[in-house]
Amino acid sequence: MKKYGSFFRIRFINGLQYRMAALSGIATQFIWGIMEVLLFRAFYQASPDSFPMTFQALSSYIWLQQAFLALYLIWFWESQLFDSITNGDVAYELCRPIRLYNMWFVRGMAVRLSKATLRSFPVLFFAWLLPSPYGLTLPDNWYTWFFTLLAMTLAFLLVVAFGMIVYMSVFYTISSQGVKLLASSVSEFLGGAVIPLPFLPDKIREVVNLLPFASAQNVPFRIFGGDLVGKEMYQSLLMQCFWLTVFLLIGRAMEQRALKRVVIQGG
Amino acid sequence: MIQVEHMNKTFKVARRSAGFLEAMKALFHRESETIHALSDISFFIGDGEMVGYIGPNGAGKSSTIKILSGILTPDNGTCIINGRIPWKERKEHVKDIGVVFGQRTQLWWDVPIIDSYELLKDIYEIPTQTYEENLTELTKLLSLGELLKTPARQLSLGQRMRCEIAASLLHSPKILFLDEPTIGLDAVSKLAVREFIRNQNKRHNTTVLITTHDMQDIEALADRVLLIGKGTLLLDGSLSDLMNHRPKEDATLDEIIATLYRDYDI
Numbered sequence: 001m002k003k004y005g006s007f008f009r010i011r012f013i014n015g016l017q018y019r020m021a022a023l024s025g026i027a028t029q030f031i032w033g034i035m036e037v038l039l040f041r042a043f044y045q046a047s048p049d050s051f052p053m054t055f056q057a058l059s060s061y062i063w064l065q066q067a068f069l070a071l072y073l074i075w076f077w078e079s080q081l082f083d084s085i086t087n088g089d090v091a092y093e094l095c096r097p098i099r100l101y102n103m104w105f106v107r108g109m110a111v112r113l114s115k116a117t118l119r120s121f122p123v124l125f126f127a128w129l130l131p132s133p134y135g136l137t138l139p140d141n142w143y144t145w146f147f148t149l150l151a152m153t154l155a156f157l158l159v160v161a162f163g164m165i166v167y168m169s170v171f172y173t174i175s176s177q178g179v180k181l182l183a184s185s186v187s188e189f190l191g192g193a194v195i196p197l198p199f200l201p202d203k204i205r206e207v208v209n210l211l212p213f214a215s216a217q218n219v220p221f222r223i224f225g226g227d228l229v230g231k232e233m234y235q236s237l238l239m240q241c242f243w244l245t246v247f248l249l250i251g252r253a254m255e256q257r258a259l260k261r262v263v264i265q266g267g
Numbered sequence: 268m269i270q271v272e273h274m275n276k277t278f279k280v281a282r283r284s285a286g287f288l289e290a291m292k293a294l295f296h297r298e299s300e301t302i303h304a305l306s307d308i309s310f311f312i313g314d315g316e317m318v319g320y321i322g323p324n325g326a327g328k329s330s331t332i333k334i335l336s337g338i339l340t341p342d343n344g345t346c347i348i349n350g351r352i353p354w355k356e357r358k359e360h361v362k363d364i365g366v367v368f369g370q371r372t373q374l375w376w377d378v379p380i381i382d383s384y385e386l387l388k389d390i391y392e393i394p395t396q397t398y399e400e401n402l403t404e405l406t407k408l409l410s411l412g413e414l415l416k417t418p419a420r421q422l423s424l425g426q427r428m429r430c431e432i433a434a435s436l437l438h439s440p441k442i443l444f445l446d447e448p449t450i451g452l453d454a455v456s457k458l459a460v461r462e463f464i465r466n467q468n469k470r471h472n473t474t475v476l477i478t479t480h481d482m483q484d485i486e487a488l489a490d491r492v493l494l495i496g497k498g499t500l501l502l503d504g505s506l507s508d509l510m511n512h513r514p515k516e517d518a519t520l521d522e523i524i525a526t527l528y529r530d531y532d533i
Contacts, residue, residue: 002389003389007386013382092373
């Protein structure tokens, strides 16, 4: 376990040193969040009853999304990993007494967490200061807090596990461009990063809810805002566990198959 | 000890001629050729031996090293290193070996070298005392000193290579595979690295297998030379055996090797 801890640490420290990137990220997320809230406000003013979420819940959703972008945005790829597979530096990682999948999984977690640590607090604080219903409305019971955290953790692991599948796929293709592009756009729309999933038309939503991407940010952010409660919430949590297991199994199987036939070319 | 018997490895290589028409053709039909990177390789290396592994470009040197370090799986044949099959018991096997790939880097680009070393310490589960001792020794012998606090990206190639070699030795491996460790080094660094490898071998009885195109490396380090060409093992002997292929009295080592390659038609 210690090796994973220290792997996590070095990657975490490494992530903390990019200060300018964090600052510009925070600025972008403030402005993006404000624009999105204002945009939805215009819609809500036209007809408040035709929306599936309360405006307050929606604002919380948007602010959490902006604050934890680094945790849940699928397309935060690590180009180093793609490069190391394409150019063969992965050879060194294979010379370590440690499983590649585990090592990269921990690494993925560390990178995302270190980014989120720098960026989330200022955004959350700012959103909390905003007047209701434009800002972040905190839940008033421990029950909601608990399930939000649980769902956030599951969603986070799910995103990392999905990323692993994409990284492993590069062992099978020469260029990662296509997979990256496809994975990014599909997962973003189906995961509720563009618009929250409740806004989708009923029939489509029923299908989308069963897909793995609905088990990412969609679940914790809606629990937090009080939009996802009771039986539906438990179902969503179970779905999260289910998809996490599936992704882990697929990723690890891909790794094992890839390493059997890996060819490190040149030199 | 390293025991390799009748090992084969083939690769598929896609080939096509230049030009637009050829590229269009390749859309529908790929021509690929099977390359025998290694065919029927057998050798035995005892504990504490220093062996030079030479051959022209594309002879199969790196492939051998990769198989021995457990990264590649050969098509058939056996290979047993200290009682283990590298690609089957990869995790156990790699604890005992150190590998330097001269053209790749294992150091973390953006953090000081010492952070990378600390990470290796935990990955290999090196006891703190052993780690401290090894680090002190390596720092002295390879004059790492100030380099340790510098991020890898700001080191020159030679400085980085010294750090790479140290990184591969922190866990006191019994066997060391060096794949072109002196590539791109200046004279001083080359001498330092050679001196260091010799020392390691003497003091810790480390088995060393080194591939290189620099014949002075071979002269300085190897008691024994394996010559490989087109995937087959052509010569297994001492440096003086090589000298027998000398075309004229005062031939340089490079000339001898060139003659050797010609003699064996590789």
